[in-house]
Amino acid sequence: MNRPPGPHTAFDAPSVDTVPWVPPIADQFTEPWWQACRERRLLVRACATCGRTHFPPRPACPHCWSDQVSWHQVTGLGSLYTYSVVRENDLAPFGASLPYVPAIVALDEGPRLMTSIVDSSSLTIAVDARVEVVFVDRGDWTFPAFRIA
């Protein structure tokens, strides 16, 4: 394993083939979200009562408690709110894919989501950088990663 000697060393974030990820435990309510990912569509929830969006998805709006909430497709564009570069993790499969870059992306439509930065040089990875979604297929699952736009 190649471990960079210090936190400021340049590196490339993993590719879509090597970015580490483990399958979730989805449920009946969230399955449409995962199915949309397989179709290259990124969804959030939108409330018809208060007009706000939210993620992770709930049946009822966490802002106003209305149940007039539906799935809403977003552009997949946003900005990098923050990130880290993981250099140590003894849990499989992550320990075999170091370093990788877990990140919080702020979608242009409002909600944030946890993701991983792929296909990007550390020289371009910076807080508030523009990012775009990249759907990654992994067995029966597809998940949203992001790359520096």
Next chain:
Amino acid sequence: MVVPRRVAVVGAGLSDLGRVDDKTELQLHQQAIRRAVADAGLTRDDIDGLCSTGTGVLSPIEVAEYVGLSQRLRHVESSTVGGSTWEFMSRHAASAIALGLVDVVVLSYASTTRADLKRGVRTSNLSFGARDNQQFDAPFGHTLVSKYAMAAQRHMAQYGTTIEQLAEVAVSARANAADNPEAYYRDPITIDDVLSSRPIADPLTKLQCCIRSDGGGAVVLAAEDRARDLAKAPVWILGTGEAVSHVTMSEWPDFTESPCVRSGRDAFAQAGVTPADIDVCQLYDSFTITVLLTLEGLGFCPPGEAGRFVEGGTLRIGGGLPTNTDGGGLSACHPGMRGMFLIVEAVRQLRGESAARQVADARLACVNGTGGWMSSASTMILGVD
């Protein structure tokens, strides 16, 4: 109408600390509880409340059973809000004591994190499952360290906080540990040592992460009518506050703001004091960034200013705001969770029991526990007559 009673910490004790390979967690609970009750000049027959996190099922009943108190308790609690749990418990127990629901409450904690890692019965990183909201968070493999690192990264970008300022928190903790014979690490370190230590999750290096040690602690809370004639001077609980924020990282509204903004506001208001009045702080230092966010959140400096605030040794004994005077979780003592040890160290400082690391004329202390990944915070203002 019940007239609320004043409440004090009347006893504090630590179990065996550091490297403990010959005792289980429940055995350390018993040791710490007996020492804290003896420190107060009380006996088991005086105890009618217990707050603890056990190690298995139905905690804290297993702790109560192990120490032989289960048949006599009238106040029992086991909050699970992470490392700040004992500050939350103190607030709840103090409220119950003040109302006369219970008279003498023991809080305890123990962990053999270091020994368990050494024996290979747990992994260094913990998996928290991937159901419900976590199905969108956990699959990406962000470690506990990287969650705090994300806060540090955002703070640095937003406010210009430097990696050297973060490192100073660790250097100050180690300087304080030098005067604590019970501290795990006591040899001085420099900012260069911190920055050149193993990178764990950028920008956090090994020496910016809390250590993993073994040990336990306990404190005893009692009403004023009991507190005045016990073995030690009462350490009054003058104000408390509690707040929670997020479990899912994407739900943390502002990665530069600790929930202690809310818990601290309540605690200082109840105590009727301000940060400028505080003589000594015990602020959970799970990571260096935790201390910066806590100093800002509690109002010891404005938002974004904590990096500059800690420069030059402010947090060291003899500095402007002596903080984590035992060496903190970064150097002295961090068995899994640290909330209990913050209270024990604050009590010792206020009683003037801290020998070489004693802060001169310490009359008013601020304790702030942080739990999870900046998920919870609880603040206590403690003082002596």
